[in-house]
Amino acid sequence: MVKKSFTLLLVILFLLIILGEFLWAKVYIDIRSPSFRKFPIAISPFKTPIFSNEEMKLEERATEILTNDLSISGFFALIDPRTFVENRVRALPRGSSSVTAQGPAASPSEAIDYRSWANIGAEALVLGEVSYKDRSLILEARLYDVVKKELIVGRRYIGEITDLSRMVHRFADEIIFALTGEHGFFMTKIVYISKATGNKEIYLMDFDGRNVVQLTRHQSICLSPRFSPDGTKVVFTSYKAGNSDLYIKDLRTGEERGLSHYPGLNISPSWSPDGQKIAITLSKHGNPEIYTIRPDGTGLLRLTDHPAIDVSPAWSPDGKRIAFVSNRGGNPQVYIMDADGQNIQRLTFEGNYNTHPAWSPRGDRIAFDSLIEGNHNICTIHPDGSDFRILTANLERCETPSWSPDGRHLVFSSTRGGGSNIFLMDAEGTRIKRLTFQKGGDTYPNWSPRLKE
């Protein structure tokens, strides 16, 4: 009897503790509500100690990157920095990196004049400091609740000089998680094709267009780069051996190996969400059909069998279905089939040229590009065929949409302003932002999953 009641007590205590955690965690922004209010936040310009190298303007860059991140997220109303009164913020407690911990004898919150931030409309405030010494970069940043006058989250990062943007993106992710309860997407990258060297090669950049790196030097034609679901590899088409073949590049080691080199087309790869298969298009029997293959090149399996063109497979996030393009109805349209090739159904009926489907990571929309009145536009549709929406207009040729990991944004290529460049917009088609500015013609963006590192 005693034993039983003890056990019961134990269970109850546990439940209380666990539930308590949830009850105390406040959600500041309910982003699941379609009409959520943009959360007013102030980002005080990052500080830097006098001794750090001023030429690099690290603090300005940190402020700029963070402001840009939060602005792109769409969750925030950023308070105009011109309304800030600088001396409202006393310097953050600082000291040598090892001493910082003891600093808050006067806790940081006491140094902040919350009322003056509240007066300019801020409900949250970000304070930060960047310093660079002894060849290590230190970034400290804190997010405060201005109304409750308390610290919500604080972080301190130490790394190399080249890590600044990564540190800021990580803190931006912390802010999103602390305020919304969902994970942000600032630690992500975009692969794309650029003709900057004269040949189409694969490039990698941060989701915000920074830190561009050239990945291939095939001096041929590279096309259709797509991330593996863990973000460590990219599968793509290249003509470097004379034919359109598929390759996989490991982003950590730089190693590159062939995936398939059948006669004819080896194109339009799409990695399954569980990472076990890659859906591809082959024409080894004379007609473009969709197959799956394992990442090691074995286990080739044919999914479609139709005299028309079948191309551009895109997996649903649960891996159970595949959207693809077929002209079996007379012109290219998006179709959906089960992952084993059965149960093919036509998805798009608007217009006579719909290609390049991309299934939202949330599963609720499929983006594709559609030829409307002579121009390509990015559209989305519900996977049951309802709620067709055109997202772009007057943006010239918009092609190859790819979703952000949170399903709230899309990247695509557009020829607005001359050559083709990569653009970013939210899933409603508003707040369009240009990410690349090369004249070389940038196409085929593919957004990575959230990267751990």
Added chain:
Amino acid sequence: MFRKSSVWLVVLVSVVAIAFIATGCAKKQVIKEEAEAKPVVEAKKEEPKPEPARVAEKPKEEAKPEEAKPEVRAEAKPEEAKPEAKPEEAKPEAKPEEAKPEAKPEEAKPEAVARPEEKPTPIDLAGLRIQFAFDDYNLSSKAKENLEKIASWMSRNPSVKIQVEGHACEIGTNEYNLALGERRANSAKKYLEGLGVSSARISTISYGEERPLDPGHTEESRSKNRRDEFVKMK
């Protein structure tokens, strides 16, 4: 009984204590992390910093894996040169190319003797390129006419092999256009086979919209780009 319950008491107390410590820490983490060494550790984990550097180095390494797979398409290598020598743009270049095979007798040892005698009769393959309608791979009567000329030339020159290049205009996504180009190339190949040319003498490749004949963006240039090109192999 007494003993048992005291054991339970100890267990209970310790479990609750652990639970509190665990959750307490989790909560305070938020505040403390910046104060304590924790984030330092966390941040240090980030130290796959060499990565950007490695990424940059990759391309150098690339060369090796490439060399490792030459068997993949050894015979295709000469093709690499071809695209630049695309027919009409580069007629003068096409000739030196034709000359090359003779310059490399080791490539064709068995035929080495036969070759010089069987020098193919000249033909303007670039001039025989065939056009297609938008999003279409059916052969027009003009296209069939050109293919018949090519077929008869091939029957007169039985050692000749050709590659049919399928191309598309810039409208549409490249992946679909690659598929379309493949179908266009195959349309021509099938027609040639129907005229008695052995399929072993005709290879196909699709470049989609990647190699336009006319880089313009007008309908006129686009219609020029919806085409098959014929290239003599080796």
